[in-house]
Amino acid sequence: MLISVLFLIPGLRATVHADAAAVRQAPPAVGTQGESQVERPQNGLKNATSPYLLQHQYNPVDWHEWGPEALALAKRQNKPIFLSIGYSACHWCHVMERESFEDEETAALMNRCFVCIKVDREERPDIDATYMAAVQRMTGSGGWPLSVWLTPDLQPFYGGTYFPPLRRGNSPSFRDVLNYVHSYWIDHAAAAADFGQQLIDEMHRRSNSSGAEEMPGRELLAAALRLSGQYYDPTHGGFARPPGFAPKFPHCTELTYLLRLGTVPGNERASEIVQQTLREMAAGGIYDQIGGGFARYSTDREWTVPHFEKMLYDNAQLAQVYLEAWQATKDPDFQRVSQEILDYVLREMVGPEGGFWSTTDADSEGVEGKFxxxxxxxxxxxxxxxxxxxxxxxxxxxxxxxxxxxxxxxxxxxxxxxxxxxxxxxxxxxxxxxxxxxxxxxxxxRVHPHKDDKILASWNGLMLSAFARAAAVWDEPRYLAAARSNADFLLTKMLDENGRLLRTRRLGHSHIPGLLEDYAFVGQGLLDLYEADGDLRWLRAALQLQGVCDSVFVDEERGGYWSFPEDHGELPVRIASASESALPSDVGVACMNAARLGMLAGDTASIDRARRGLARYRPQMENYPTGFCQMLILLDWLTSRPLEIYLAGEPTDEHYLAELRRLRTQYPPYRVVAAYEDSKLEALQALIPAAEGKTTRRGRPTIYRCREGVCDAPVVLE
Structure with a gap:
């Protein structure tokens, strides 16, 4: 992502504008694919597992991974930390590497003045979120590559995104900025620390703010619809700032809540907005018309010219948005796009163990989009x-x-x-x-773009949901097999000896303790898979992961969840935020899981936990509702009083199968479903006590429809 940045620091101002055309003509990278890399010594990234970090292992910059050794070195030498955060598929991250991190003179300046730490934001979204928030507070904007200078005590005092290699008009070069920051640190170290601590204190206040006593009502959904309409492009669909309406991102959770809201009489416009957007996206260049799958975003209003990187999380969410659009409209084009996304993932993004890889780069042979x-x-x-x-x-x-x-x-x-x-x-x-x-x-x-083949638990959870839901809705065995394989992989390869999730895996090695998003997204995927095939193994695992959320991540005092555990590491502030960007809100998904599992099990405490999460963030949601779309989905779901459905019967019975198909294709999905044989009821009751006594009647399939724990008379299907 490329953003013009205003850098602010006491006594120092500079505006940097990146020239995309000039950058595209930069020479090919050396050190990532060039022959000369083998002649260079490796830096401190040589033992990394992240492909993004390994791309920088031959830079002349003395890079370190984030960890105790690098942080101790900064304290010992009393040097500021230059923290560079990016990801493998980031075009502008590669550009900055070519222009600056491969330059010997620039690297020498960096090594002399700073302890240089490189972070893969996909492996460590906690570090990224912490310092992205700081840069946004300093500059009013953010993006990647993220460039931040920290005191040895990890207080951020200067930052920005992409810096050009040469001065452009009034804009300083990266080397100029390095000299500015170094001089400021030498002369004003105490002021830098004070400034950074003020930022940390402000972030702490935001994360620890209290909410309302009660969750918001459905009137907030109407307010959100009005706000979405203000940024909706009536000509080409999608959401962006008028009048230019560019760049455009998919906004998956916004599309989902609008589609569901559009089923309410009087809200038909919401459904029309979604349908036009999905059709325009699928017709444009942001969609790979040959291989399937969506690129990260469109640079123009018409969805024609994408930023070509393909992200697993975008495609996982978009497969589900198009699936729901098919459920709502039965338009075969929506089904085609959803299935083409899933087929692309099966063809190109599955590792040998059953995990899904992360990204495909925008560049090949050093040229954006060439492939x-x-x-x-x-x-x-x-x-x-x-x-x-x-x-x-x-x-x-x-x-x-x-x-x-x-x-x-x-x-x-x-x-x-x-x-x-x-x-x-x-x-x-x-x-x-x-x-x-x-x-x-x-x-x-052709020469293929680089694939980042690390496996992230949270992103795999999103794709697990996509395959599980598609398998259930379209009764597609290939998708069910993919979902089962991925779930088995996650539960056998990405749990530690204590049953805790690990965040990332590559080359047979899993590491980094899981964050809330890992537990929430994997838990959601397992619950979706349970509803697709009825295997109690998935339900049991979903309950176990939610148990960790409710013990390790929950904020009992204010409601909701923290994004990472209290003992997670050295970060100066613990973040709790329900707002979202490209990924769904981790807090929102964790609350939704609590609500779904609570309704299925008859556990009112879990449902109350979801309601408290909404109450906690009510003031922020009322201030800017479309920044909290996953929470809006939760609000819509809870206030629609979803059904708790228990279907007992034999899986070979035609009436049982017909009812199951009807439930799975029904839209909107305001329900939780447990489908089972009588022989498995005892095991099911051990997990969800509300299923007790809900057996078949007269030897025929029987459905129990309940709402808030109160059940109608059972209906025998015959």
Whole structure:
């Protein structure tokens, strides 16, 4: 992400604007893929497991991993820490490496003046969130690469994002900034520490603020809908600041709450907003028209030119948004996109143990988007005699739409286009699929972008939910097999000897204690898988993980949850926030899990815990509701008084199966479901006591519908 940054520090101001066009022409990286890396000594990142950190192991910068040794070194030498945070698929992180971290003179200055620490934000979102919040307080904005200077006591006193290598107008170079910060530290170390401590104190106050006595009512959902409408692009869908409406991000949780809100009479506009947005996204260049899957975001209003990196968490969430859109509308195009996302993940993002890899880079051969774009000549060659209509369908021209090449789009109505070719819609779809296969095969022969093959528990939990829900809704065995394989992997490879989650795994090594998002997202995935196949192993594990949330992460005093444990490490402030960005709110998902499990088990304390979470963040939600969309989803779910459904029967009985299919495709999903055989009821009761006595009647499948613990008369299905 590239952002213009205003850097603020007592006595020092500078504005830096990055020139994207100039940066794109930077020379290829040395030290990540260049031959000269083998001639260089390795720095302190040589034993890292993160692919992002390993990309920097041959930099002349004396990088260290975050940990006791590096932090002790800063104290011992009384040097500030230069903390650089990024991730493997970050285009501008690679740019800053090429321009500055590979430069010998710049590296020498960094090594002389600072203890330099490199962090993968995907491995350590706790560190990233802490210091991103500080930089946002200092500058009013943030992004990656994140560049922060800390005192040896970890107080942030100066920061920004991307810095250019050379002075541009009034904007200083990175080397200028290094000299400025070093001089300021030498002359004003005490002032720097005071400034940093003020930031830490403010962050502490925010994380420890009290909320309201009661959770908000449904009127907040209406207020959120009005706010979403202010940032909605009525021409091309999506949400961004008018009048330019760019860049555009998917906003998955916002789309989800709007889609569900759109089922309420009088709120049809909410559903229309979602449907237009999803259609525009799927037709644009942000969607990989050949291989499936979405890029991180669109740089333009029309969704044409993406930032080409593909993130597992985006695709996990978007697969579910399109799935819910299909449930709400039965539009086959939404089903197609959701399934193409999942098929892309199965084809390209699954490791040998069953875990899902994290990201695909934007760059290949040092050029952004090179793997994904087409010249008209190559496209025409691959398509052969179909090239004429194929160019028209995919928007391919001689001049292209991205630096002389073509990002494929799909802007035309398929039924009208098929009629023009005198084909039925089915014949046309088959013809397009044949061309996509040919284009995919040609693209596979290119140099691929780097894949970050580390496995993150939280992101895997999101994708587990996607496969489990798709398996249940579409009765697709491949998706169920993928979900089961991933759940088994998480429970056998990413738990320590005490049954606690570990955050990351690569090359057979799992490490870093899990954060709230790991427990919340994996727990959600396991609960979704339980509802998909009824295996009590998944329900038992979901309850165990929620138990950790409710003992290690819960904030009993104020409600809600902390993002990391109290004994997690050296960070100067413990964060609790229900707001969100690209990922759903960890607090929101943990509260939703508590509510779902509580309703299933008849555990009112768990439901109250979810309600207290909403009450805790009510003031912030009322101030800016669309910054808390996962909490809005929870609010909508709780205030819709969801059903608790217990379905007893034999899995071979046609009436049992028909009812199960109906429940799984029903929208909106305001329910929890336990489906089981009588022979498994005793084991189920041990986990969810509310199931006691809910057996089949007269030897026939029987459904029990309850609400807030009060059940209607059982209905025998026959």
């Amino acid at each position: 994904f774009v087409w010249s008209k000549d190559e496209f025409t060659e691959v398509c052969g005699e179909d090239a004429g209509w194929a160019c028209d369908w995919f928007g391919v021209t001689q001049d292209g739409n991205f630096e002389g090449r073509n990002i494929l789009t799909r802007r035309q109505d398929p039924a009208a286009f098929a009629a023009r070719l005198r084909k039925s819609p089915e014949e046309f779809r088959a013809a397009v699929d044949i061309l996509r296969s040919k284009l995919y095969a040609r693209r596979e022969s």
